Amino acid sequence: MARYLVFDLETENYKTYKRFANPFDEINYVVARGWKAQGDERCSWSYHTGRSPENRLHIPDDVTLLVGHNLKFDLLWEWDNPELKAFFKRGGRIWCTQYAEYLIQGARQDYHMPSMDFIIESYGGRKKIDEVKALWEMGVKTSQIDKDLLIDYLVGTEAEGRNSGDIGNTELIFLGQIKKAMGKSMLKMIHTRMDGLCATAEMEFNGLKIDVEEARRRIKDMGEELIEMDAELEQYIPELPPELKFNWASNVHKSALIFGGTLKYIKKAPYIDEKTGTVARKQATEQWPLFGGYPTSPEGLAPCPNHYPTIFYPGQDVYTSGKKKGQGRFKAVTVPGEVKQKNQEFHVELPGYTVPDKKWETKNTDAVGHPVYQTSDDVIEELGSRDIPFLKLMAKRQSLVKDLGTYYLRYDESKKEYVGMMTCVMKHSHIIHHSLNHTSTVTTRLSSSDPNCQNIPKEGTSEVKKMFISRFAGGKMIEIDYTQLEIVVQALLTGDKQLIEDLLNKVDFHCKRVAAWKNISYEEAVARCKNPAHQEYKLWHGYRTDAKVFSFQRAYGAGAAKISDTTGMAVDDVKDLIEAEELLYPDILSFNQRVEQAVQKSAVPFRDPIRGFRTFRRGTWQAPTGTLYSWRTYDAPKWAKDKGINDTFMPTEMKNYPVQGTGGEIVQMQLGLLWRHFVANDNYGGRALLCNTVHDCVWIDSQPDVVHEVAVDAKRILESVPESLERIFGIHSPVPFPCEVEVGNNLFDKQVYHV
DNA sequence: TGTTAGAGCGCC
DNA sequence: AAAAGGCGCTCTAACA
Numbered sequence: 001m002a003r004y005l006v007f008d009l010e011t012e013n014y015k016t017y018k019r020f021a022n023p024f025d026e027i028n029y030v031v032a033r034g035w036k037a038q039g040d041e042r043c044s045w046s047y048h049t050g051r052s053p054e055n056r057l058h059i060p061d062d063v064t065l066l067v068g069h070n071l072k073f074d075l076l077w078e079w080d081n082p083e084l085k086a087f088f089k090r091g092g093r094i095w096c097t098q099y100a101e102y103l104i105q106g107a108r109q110d111y112h113m114p115s116m117d118f119i120i121e122s123y124g125g126r127k128k129i130d131e132v133k134a135l136w137e138m139g140v141k142t143s144q145i146d147k148d149l150l151i152d153y154l155v156g157t158e159a160e161g162r163n164s165g166d167i168g169n170t171e172l173i174f175l176g177q178i179k180k181a182m183g184k185s186m187l188k189m190i191h192t193r194m195d196g197l198c199a200t201a202e203m204e205f206n207g208l209k210i211d212v213e214e215a216r217r218r219i220k221d222m223g224e225e226l227i228e229m230d231a232e233l234e235q236y237i238p239e240l241p242p243e244l245k246f247n248w249a250s251n252v253h254k255s256a257l258i259f260g261g262t263l264k265y266i267k268k269a270p271y272i273d274e275k276t277g278t279v280a281r282k283q284a285t286e287q288w289p290l291f292g293g294y295p296t297s298p299e300g301l302a303p304c305p306n307h308y309p310t311i312f313y314p315g316q317d318v319y320t321s322g323k324k325k326g327q328g329r330f331k332a333v334t335v336p337g338e339v340k341q342k343n344q345e346f347h348v349e350l351p352g353y354t355v356p357d358k359k360w361e362t363k364n365t366d367a368v369g370h371p372v373y374q375t376s377d378d379v380i381e382e383l384g385s386r387d388i389p390f391l392k393l394m395a396k397r398q399s400l401v402k403d404l405g406t407y408y409l410r411y412d413e414s415k416k417e418y419v420g421m422m423t424c425v426m427k428h429s430h431i432i433h434h435s436l437n438h439t440s441t442v443t444t445r446l447s448s449s450d451p452n453c454q455n456i457p458k459e460g461t462s463e464v465k466k467m468f469i470s471r472f473a474g475g476k477m478i479e480i481d482y483t484q485l486e487i488v489v490q491a492l493l494t495g496d497k498q499l500i501e502d503l504l505n506k507v508d509f510h511c512k513r514v515a516a517w518k519n520i521s522y523e524e525a526v527a528r529c530k531n532p533a534h535q536e537y538k539l540w541h542g543y544r545t546d547a548k549v550f551s552f553q554r555a556y557g558a559g560a561a562k563i564s565d566t567t568g569m570a571v572d573d574v575k576d577l578i579e580a581e582e583l584l585y586p587d588i589l590s591f592n593q594r595v596e597q598a599v600q601k602s603a604v605p606f607r608d609p610i611r612g613f614r615t616f617r618r619g620t621w622q623a624p625t626g627t628l629y630s631w632r633t634y635d636a637p638k639w640a641k642d643k644g645i646n647d648t649f650m651p652t653e654m655k656n657y658p659v660q661g662t663g664g665e666i667v668q669m670q671l672g673l674l675w676r677h678f679v680a681n682d683n684y685g686g687r688a689l690l691c692n693t694v695h696d697c698v699w700i701d702s703q704p705d706v707v708h709e710v711a712v713d714a715k716r717i718l719e720s721v722p723e724s725l726e727r728i729f730g731i732h733s734p735v736p737f738p739c740e741v742e743v744g745n746n747l748f749d750k751q752v753y754h755v
Numbered sequence: 756t757g758t759t760a761g762a763g764c765g766c767c
Numbered sequence: 768a769a770a771a772g773g774c775g776c777t778c779t780a781a782c783a
Contacts, residue, residue: 249778251762363761364780376763402764406776419777443773445767452775455766462765486767558771566771637770648770656772660767664773695767695773 004065007035007057008166009074010154013142017424018450023077024433030055030077031142034154034167043155043167047147059083064092067174069116071096072201079205088679094194097173102439103190104180106620106630113439116169123176125169189626192728195672200436202675206689207431209471215408215422222404229397236390238350243267248397252366254375260352264367268341284337287330290317295331353388407464421451443657444627445664454694465748476707478700479742479750480714485696486555489663491735496587500734513547516580557652592655595621599631599649616647625729627665629657667696670718677717684710711741712755
């Protein structure tokens with residue numbers, strides 16, 4: 001008989017290498033484990049004081065589904081548990097209630113990483129005792145929390161029959177979600193994505209091997225390069241007061257330097273006392289001599305020549321009796337002392353090297369309220385023709401600092417700690433265990449964090465990828481990419497005949513756009529744009545680059561004005577090109593219209609707590625796979641408001657989410673299959689490991705002897721999208737999903753691998 | 756001392 | 768007619 005098993009762990013919770021309750025660090029261990037198999041009347045639990053062979057989840061042979069909330073967290077603790085491996089090998093599946101809830105709710109922002117408490121009441125349950133949570137928030141370690149209290153939290157109190165707590169709530173949510181998912185035709189889609197979740201758990205477990213020697217070399221070199229650059233740049237900084245150190249990382253400083261502006265700095269200085277209207281001073285006491293009973297300032301008085309030091313000044317009052325008889329009389333007088341200083345804001349105006357364009361204004365202002373201007377790469381590029389001496393070097397410095405501080409290591413003086421990706425490299429293994437998040441985007445794409453391993457600079461930007469090496473002796477890194485995934489997905493979703501035909505014919509879309517734009521044949525465009533021997537190659541290759549930018553922008557729904565702005569193409573040319581596309585691929589237009597109609601039709605009002613509880617609307621569209629997408633309205637643009645329309649959906653978002661989301665979904669589906677293949681083959685006998693995914697690609701670390709086999713298998717499995725769609729969803733794909741394999745000693749020095 | 760918004764920028 | 772999509776990290780500046 002098939003049964004589900006709900007389980008949950010309470011673990012020691014030291015955050016190390018940016019990872020909360022890091023399971024890869026021996027410092028942490030499972031403190032308490034709770035579980036309940038389908039049909040059990042009470043939850044079971046165990047309590048532990050450290051790692052041990054007994055501290056493992058037991059999975060009975062008839063269990064076919066593991067259930068948990070934020071299940072990947074718990075699974076990673078058990079990932080090398082032989083019983084879990086056997087469970088997966090016999091086809092066992094998982095259900096994460098957090099992921100399922102996110103999907104059921106259409107990936108809405110407010111359902112990203114939903115906590116159990118956030119959703120429990122909608123499934124008829126009660127929020128848990130928050131005493132344990134309060135202890136955690138105070139920084140108490142799990143192992144220090146009273147055992148009975150922790151167990152109550154985990155599985156419910158004796159009074160509740162030990163059938164509540166985290167475990168009971170998870171079961172309640174799970175059962176409710178199954179019903180909801182069936183009602184919305186989402187069950188197959190959710191089950192499919194859960195295998196994708198296993199694939200990324202495997203990747204986090206395996207992590208990424210870092211060449212720390214290479215990292216050290218680069219950090220040293222870059223540090224030296226930075227010092228040289230700063231010395232070279234120094235000459236362009238105007239003379240500034242010593243309290244103001246020009247900061248090349250400050251947008252305010254850069255804007256003022258380039259375009260002129262006022263910088264502020266803090267300096268200790270005298271100030272006017274409001275009470276007296278004069279310069280503020282400390283109080284001091286002085287001993288003033290008395291003359292005729294009145295104290296007089298001794299300043300300017302000559303000392304008494306005959307009676308000094310008993311009588312200080314000529315004519316000074318003297319004591320006539322007592323111990324001090326005959327001595328000069330003094331009185332303590334309060335006088336203004338040392339000038340007081342306090343921290344005050346001072347300004348210094350920089351003349352600037354050139355005049356800014358109004359469109360570069362930012363929301364920020366300088367010390368006197370003038371706008372701060374953008375100093376981004378785009379702006380620097382536009383300034384290229386203005387003959388400003390230091391801009392190139394400044395841009396170079398900017399990218400070096402970005403590289404060093406984000407992807408290597410840099411000491412942050414203000415935070416008094418190191419920052420950068422290297423802080424996540426584990427000390428002995430030299431592995432980065434990154435996080436791949438399934439519930440953090442509105443399109444159902446994955447995200448990555450701690451560190452983000454989905455934005456590592458590619459060749460041409462940085463040498464960072466050289467650090468990513470194989471963990472095996474003589475091993476290779478394999479990267480497999482889908483080619484033009486989003487265009488393929490657009491063809492799948494829209495069923496556009498021409499787009500399908502073009503994909504099948506392997507048309508170069510950019511050349512095709514150039515042909516439409518310049519009114520020449522496709523063949524002629526290819527000849528001019530792609531053949532360096534052509535006499536006008538340079539010009540036409542440039543047109544193709546414009547067309548490329550055009551396609552990306554169109555994919556994101558940009559309008560003619562914006563595209564004209566970034567490419568420099570004439571607005572009318574862009575408009576013509578858009579029109580030509582709509583005629584060429586008419587089903588893309590009609591698909592977008594169908595999505596918009598569905599969104600408008602399903603729209604319901606809601607109040608936005610972030611925008612003063614004002615009313616907006618939310619609408620959805622469901623993809624053929626069952627994935628639900630959700631959009632909200634925003635304040636209407638001015639021209640719409642003039643027509644009495646208050647709030648509008650963003651057409652750009654409506655065009656983009658289905659394509660971006662379905663692309664992500666397809667990759668995740670295939671990752672699940674790939675992972676199943678690796679499970680069935682015991683990771684090629686431990687010789688190849690899945691280790692990362694970046695939206696349309698997969699990274700694999702492999703021993704040299706299985707590289708070919710792995711590359712062939714992985715390419716075949718990833719390309720089997722049409723078969724998967726047919727088998728799981730009964731969807732026919734009119735287009736293939738081709739992939740390209742690259743292999744190298746690291747992720748930088750890799751080459752196309754023909755299988 | 757810690758939090759937050761904005762700018763900027765890396766990836767797809 | 769019209770508004771370039773999705774992420775996460777680092778840095779500064781302003782604020783409590």
